[in-house]
Amino acid sequence: MKVLIVDDDALIREGLKILLEIEDDFQVVGTASNGHEALEMCRKEKPELVLMDIRMPVMDGVLGTKLIKSQFREIKIVILTTFKDDEYIKEALKSGAEGYILKNQPADSIIESLRTVGKGNIVLEREVANTLSSMLKESKKATPERLNISPREFEILKLVGEGLSNREIAESLNISEGTTRNYVTGLLEKLGFRDRTQLAIFFIRNCE
Structure with a gap:
């Protein structure tokens, strides 16, 4: 699976890149530091999956997701963040993201989440799913x-x-x-x- 990593923290970008490239079924085709760069990389590299941070300068992950999905419906997007923000969760999923997971998960959990999305399923980290559940009940x-x-x-x-x-x-x-x-x-x-x-x-x- 061709993956694009998007995060404004260079250390996190490189760490995720190393993590994914250890696995035989992932190929990191590029990295980006904001939503705008991610869109340009999608045009150039045609990734199958984008691992997208939320809060970034220039263009955040929500808008980046919306623009990528509007032009490349086939690209799957997983939001990866430290923030458990209700509005960000709703807006990211409304924009078409297939998953929303938190950075504090173990590495193997992140890997399995990406594989699950690659198979066509939606992935919501448990705390995020609970937040959405509360929204739905209301x-x-x-x-x-x-x-x-x-x-x-x-x-x-x-x-x-x-x-x-x-x-x-x-x-x-x-x-x-x-x-x-x-x-x-x-x-x-x-x-x-x-x-x-x-x-x-x-x-x-x-x-x-």
């Missing part, structure tokens, strides 16, 4: 009736929006993983989305 906009789905399907959709895997959803609702997979497939068909990442983003966007 919202009254998205309802089963409005979406024309059953209460159980809505429950599955909510858990997908919180970043849970099929296995975690199955355990949470005491149903089989196969049944969970069938529910997710049904939701994709009913709501007209391609994958669970789009399902999660849809739910977050409709629960502001």
Whole structure:
């Protein structure tokens, strides 16, 4: 997987580069210090995944994500930051980011998160998922009736929006993983989305 690392801290950029290049399935095609440089690098290097910091000079990670996604929908973006800021979380995901993880995670956890996103899933670090869960509980906009789905399907959709895997959803609702997979497939068909990442983003966007 071709990766672009974006962070205004040179030490962090180099550290992440070393971390990823140790792995056989990652190739770091470049680094950037802000969102503007990241956009230019995407045009030049065509990475498959961008590991994006949030707070940077010139152009922050939220705007950088929005601009990259508007021009390169196929590029996956994972927000990597030390900040647990509710508005940043919402705005980054609204802009199309596939993941939001914190820098204080162990190195192997960051690596696995990137692999998960590479397979087409959304990744939310547990503390971030809890923050989003609180946002969703406070919202009254998205309802089963409005979406024309059953209460159980809505429950599955909510858990997908919180970043849970099929296995975690199955355990949470005491149903089989196969049944969970069938529910997710049904939701994709009913709501007209391609994958669970789009399902999660849809739910977050409709629960502001």
